[in-house]
Structure formats: structure tokens, C-alpha cells
Amino acid sequence: MSQPKIFDGGTEFVAFDVETTGLWPMTDRIVELGAIRFDGSGREIARFHSLIRPDKPMSHGAFEVNGISDAMVAHAPEASAILPEFVDFLGDSRNTLLLAHHAVFDAGFVGCELGRRGVPIPSHPIVDTLESTYLGMKDLKSYSLPSLADYFGLDATDTHRALGDCGRVKALWMMFGRSSCDRLKTFYFKDHAAIRVPPPAGWDDVQAAIDRKRTIRFVYPCGRTLNQPRDATPLGFLQKGGIFYLNAICHIITYEKTFRLDRVFDWRILPSASD
DSSP: OOOOOTTSSSOEEEEEEEEESSSOTTTOOEEEEEEEEEETTOOEEEEEEEEOBOSSOOOHHHHHHHOOOHHHHTTSOBHHHHHHHHHHHHOOTTSEEEEETTHHHHHHHHHHHHHHHTOOOOOOOEEEHHHHHHHHOTTOSOOSHHHHHHHHTOOOTTTTSHHHHHHHHHHHHHHHHHHHGGGOOOBOOOOGGGSOBOOOTTOHHHHHHHHTTOOEEEEOOOGGGSSOEEEEEEEEEEEETTEEEEEEEETTTTEEEEEEGGGOEEEEEOOOTTO
């Protein structure tokens, strides 16, 4: 896979950013996608931006961060309409380097959405302006994008919105990219949803329910349904920070949700109509 020479004169850069319904790329969705293309001198070439209508509501935590409400995206285009346009905007991977802040987050969400919608995943290399800034200045207290924008006096317009953050990513790259480029890790878009985690010990029956597309009923002590059984269609197992989760379509809220396995009690597989 060829990677552009970062400062060969013909290289262009695309700073991109996503806003999402939550933190899990496998179960949450992109609600805003922005990108700014520029050349090695920092001259802006083009912009891309769109709100995206997800198939699930915004989480309270995400709304508190980005201020994007369900009403704001209710009439936005779906991801299947926007993603091919975004991939076209990225251009040729042989002379385009992508930039994101905390790149694994943005790359993971875009990769999952591409896989979910059946859009071919592009091969563009991605580098992280969080890492390039850290390599350039190792004594800062925080390397979050808002903190860096405040420290360096970057434009604070539309903080935690896709295009505003793209502008800050571009500014950080122009400050620190050249000096750190030969030490940066490279990321790629990856469909994390396609990476199957084997069931942990004792959960083989739920894996069988996944394979047979069966519904399970269990108790999950959360919110108003503290001890009330709920039905869900299990989709797969996930693991994060040493904790296993069940990814499932909850029949109460009718969209994908993750459930910690250590909080799932009294589960059983429901019979199907053919049983």
C-alpha cells in the first residue's frame, strides 16, 4: 500500500472530523461529518460538510458535548447518501494524507459506517494531530482539541462541531506536522464491526442465538427497567478495557445498544414461531 511522501510538493492534506451519537463505533452512529482539503503551504482547496440522520437517537452525553439534537438531524440525509461523496472528496490515496485528532476514534467511526453501508473502504493513510502536537510540545497538561485551541489561541468558533474542529486540526498540523512527520504512527479506516470477538466462557448458547437470529430475554439493572425482563436480538460480543459486552438490538428502544455481560442476569433464549 503506497503512502504519500508527506512533503514532496504534490501532497495534499485532508483534516476530517466526526460528531456522533455516542462513543462506540460498532453501535453508535455519525451525525456530522466535516473535512477541509489543503496543500502543504496551508492554502485551503475545498471543504466538505454534512449533518447525517442516524437510525438511533442522540445520547445525552453526546448532546452535552456537541449540542446536536435529534431535531437538528431529523431531516438530514442518511449516511448511505453522504459517505460516497465523502470518499470522493478524499481523492487519490497516493497523494493525499488524512489528519484527525485522536484519529483512532474518527477513523473507527468512518470505517464502521462504510462497512455498515456497503461502501468500499478507502486505503488513505491517517495520522493523528494529537500525537504530532505531543511530539512537538511534551509539557502541556492536556492535549484535547479544546485545550490545545485555548492554549494556542486557535479560532474557538463551533467547538465540538465537525468543520470547526477540522480547522483546528489543520492549524495544529501546520504548527507541528513537519517537525514530527517521520515519527508518527499511521492509521487506516477499519470496519471494527467486522472484527468478531469470540464469546467468553459460559456464553456459547448466546452465540448460538446470534447465529440462529433468535431473541433472548434477560434482566439488566438499568434505569426504570431495574428488575424488569427485556427482550433483545443479540448481534455479537465486544470487548473494551478487559470488559465483555453484548451488542444487541434492544426491543424496548428498538436500536442497537451494548450491555455489560457482568450485569446481564437470568437470560434465556426465547422459542421461535417454528419451535
